[in-house]
Amino acid sequence: MKPVRKAVLPVAGLGTRVLPGAKTTPKEMLNIVDRPILSYIIAEGRAAGIEHFVFVTGRGKEAIEAYFDHHIELEAQLQAKGKLDILDAVLADLPKPGEMSFVRQMSPQGLGHAVWCARDIVGDEPFAVMLPDMLMHAERPALAQAMDAYKQVGGNIVVVEPAPAGETHKYGIVALDGQDGRLNRMTGMVEKPPLGTEPSNLFISGRYILQPEIFSLLADQGKGAGGEIQLTDAMVRLMALEPFHALEYDGVTYDCGDKIGLLRANVAYALQHPELGKAAREAVTALL
Ligand code: G1P
DSSP states (O other): OOOOOEEEEEOOOOOGGGTTGGGTSOGGGSEETTEEHHHHHHHHHHHTTOOEEEEEEOTTOHHHHHHTSOOHHHHHHHHHTTOHHHHHHHHHTOOOTTSEEEEEOOSOOOHHHHHHTTHHHHOSSOEEEEOTTEEEEOSSOHHHHHHHHHHHHOSEEEEEEEOOTTOGGGSEEEEESOOOSSEEEEEEEEESOOTTOOSOSEEEEEEEEEOTTHHHHHHTOOOOGGGSOOHHHHHHHHHTTSOEEEEEOSSEEEETTSHHHHHHHHHHHHHHOTTTHHHHHHHHHHHO
16 A cells, blocks of 8 residues: 655635735635644644645645745844744745745646646655644544554545535535444545435545546546536546545544634634633633
8 A cells, every 4th residue: 555645735716704914915824823724734734644745726826835935034133032832933934945846726626636637746656735714623633543544445545524514515525335433444435415315414525545447537527516627526436446435534624714613623623722811711711
């Protein structure tokens, strides 16, 4: 079984649901308590053994590349003023040389198209996809849980969780070949099914492990839900050739591409923060 070394992070989206904030700050760079969303995503990937992150980026998202590079003047100032704890925080997310690649998705054509843009950098090996909108809080990081499942059953892994009632039409939904525990063989998948037609209540929550054969399928994948090239549709075709398992992970997901999801994530992460937790609890309680 080939190891999963690379993760594809689609970050070209416009952040429509969190405008106007996301007009000049990429939505992936919005802060959750004391660091940007992407900082948590990279930490999750590294904890799962990812060695190389491939960002599929786009116009107006230059702040992402800048964040993962030195800021010489800022670092010199922090050093000169002795603010070493802040300097450490600023340096913590920097990549090792060569640990990150950036490729442009030149027009928004859907998640499937975004993943396809990473094909040459990923090459002929299994890889992870991490949707940075979805902040997944778990004792054992969500992608590490997916890696455990991959080591057990191989093939392709899709992390899922139960959708809130009446919300299945907003997501990719999986069909299972029976349910026994958290890891189950899949029989189908559908992107944004009309309410009442969903094959289960389990939605695709933003972490995948995929085999490289997905790329040739994405190359000629037609448009699907919303007129976009959907990763889900290409995965359905790959399922005819290779096994897919759905992993119901153990953790809590916050959709940070959404105003209330972003708020929930900020409050939840603040309450659990080792240094800020107590003050956060007092501040939140005072508001109620
Ligand atoms: C994408 C995927 C969908 C998944 C969702 C999770 O949809 O296509 O299958 O459930 O992310 O956030 P999008 O949110 O880009 O519409």
